[in-house]
Amino acid sequence: MYRPQLSVVIPCYNEAATLPLLHQRVSAAVRAVVGDDHEIVLVNDGSRDDSWAIMQRLSAADPRVVAINLSRNHGHQLALTAGLDLCAGEQILILDADLQDPPELLADMRETMKREGADVVYAVRRRREGETLFKKATASAFYRVLDRVTDTAIPLDTGDFRLMTRRALDAFLSLPEQARFIRGMVAWVGFRQVPFPYDRAERHAGETNYPLSKMLRLAFDAVTGFSTAPLRFASHASVALAGASLLLLVYIAWGYFEGSPVQGWTSTMLVVTVLSAAQMFVLGMIGEYLGRLYIESKRRPLYLVADIAGPVRGHASLGYQADQPREPAEPATARP
Numbered sequence: 001m002y003r004p005q006l007s008v009v010i011p012c013y014n015e016a017a018t019l020p021l022l023h024q025r026v027s028a029a030v031r032a033v034v035g036d037d038h039e040i041v042l043v044n045d046g047s048r049d050d051s052w053a054i055m056q057r058l059s060a061a062d063p064r065v066v067a068i069n070l071s072r073n074h075g076h077q078l079a080l081t082a083g084l085d086l087c088a089g090e091q092i093l094i095l096d097a098d099l100q101d102p103p104e105l106l107a108d109m110r111e112t113m114k115r116e117g118a119d120v121v122y123a124v125r126r127r128r129e130g131e132t133l134f135k136k137a138t139a140s141a142f143y144r145v146l147d148r149v150t151d152t153a154i155p156l157d158t159g160d161f162r163l164m165t166r167r168a169l170d171a172f173l174s175l176p177e178q179a180r181f182i183r184g185m186v187a188w189v190g191f192r193q194v195p196f197p198y199d200r201a202e203r204h205a206g207e208t209n210y211p212l213s214k215m216l217r218l219a220f221d222a223v224t225g226f227s228t229a230p231l232r233f234a235s236h237a238s239v240a241l242a243g244a245s246l247l248l249l250v251y252i253a254w255g256y257f258e259g260s261p262v263q264g265w266t267s268t269m270l271v272v273t274v275l276s277a278a279q280m281f282v283l284g285m286i287g288e289y290l291g292r293l294y295i296e297s298k299r300r301p302l303y304l305v306a307d308i309a310g311p312v313r314g315h316a317s318l319g320y321q322a323d324q325p326r327e328p329a330e331p332a333t334a335r336p
């Protein structure tokens with residue numbers, strides 16, 4: 001199988017306004033480093049705008065663009081998985097389509113990879129431009145909570161922007177789960193991983209596709225995917241509650257012998273509501289894990305491909321199902 005030196009993998013959802021500039025900047029940055037020996041894998045994640053039409057045009061004009069059209073919106077992490085599954089490069093650069101991650105950093109990231117002998121160079125956000133205080137605060141809190149509850153060391157303030165070697169990517173692709181928190185899964189894979197600090201730019205056009213609901217789902221995928229600590233909450237809480245009941249018992253007995261027995265509707269109701277809330281929380285946690293177990297047990301493909309424009313060189317290992325020719329392996333033009 002033909003392996004270009006570099007694959008750039010970019011999931012896109014409603015990014016029509018950015019795609020032409022994205023292609024221009026990525027192509028220029030990549031050419032400056034590896035010349036023609038690369039591919040740019042664009043994944044259309046069921047966009048409702050013209051993204052797919054533009055991708056087809058880009059792919060017709062540039063034989064190094066592979067455009068993959070998923071059958072519907074599968075979500076960022078699965079769209080990215082599709083691109084990673086179908087790319088073929090020796091090195092793989094993951095980018096966001098909105099140009100928040102400057103493709104021009106590729107040269108420095110490759111430099112770092114070589115110097116450190118690393119398999120993964122992950123970009124760490126030093127500053128984030130043009131994002132709301134709320135987004136920055138929740139993201140920051142999220143990474144710190146995650147760090148506390150998980151056993152895998154998942155780097156703080158890191159997105160999916162990273163450069164990987166083929167060996168790290170193949171290891172990543174051997175993880176079959178549906179609920180995918182990719183930055184955590186890559187961390188889990190191991191090998192030598194080094195940080196690369198950068199300033200995150202503003203979105204080029206449009207607005208974020210990660211509203212609070214999607215961020216919460218990603219957060220739950222992250223916690224449940226990498227930790228069972230929430231399941232242990234019930235046992236910890238039970239110990240604390242047993243201690244509290246003992247104190248209460250002493251207090252009631254003391255009141256009884258003093259001749260002023262404890263009474264009151266308020267305190268009873270308070271105890272009932274607080275404990276009900278705690279029980280519901282525990283049930284909810286069990287539900288989160290059970291639901292994911294159920295989804296995993298169905299073993300559905302991770303994504304479905306509707307169309308491909310351009311030569312797919314990779315061998316899909318995870319979810320690729322459509323009846324597409326996989327083998328036109330040679331590049332459209334001669335390579336060095």
Ligand code: UDP
Binds near residue numbers: 100
């Ligand atoms: N994205 C996607 N599918 C989705 C949502 C987002 O492929 O359902 C892509 C989007 O086009 C972008 C990347 O995922 O390339 C990150 O999304 P976004 O910029 O909206 O997230 P943010 O940077 O605000 O966290």
Ligand code: MG
Binds near residue numbers: 096100203208
């Ligand atoms: Mg973005």
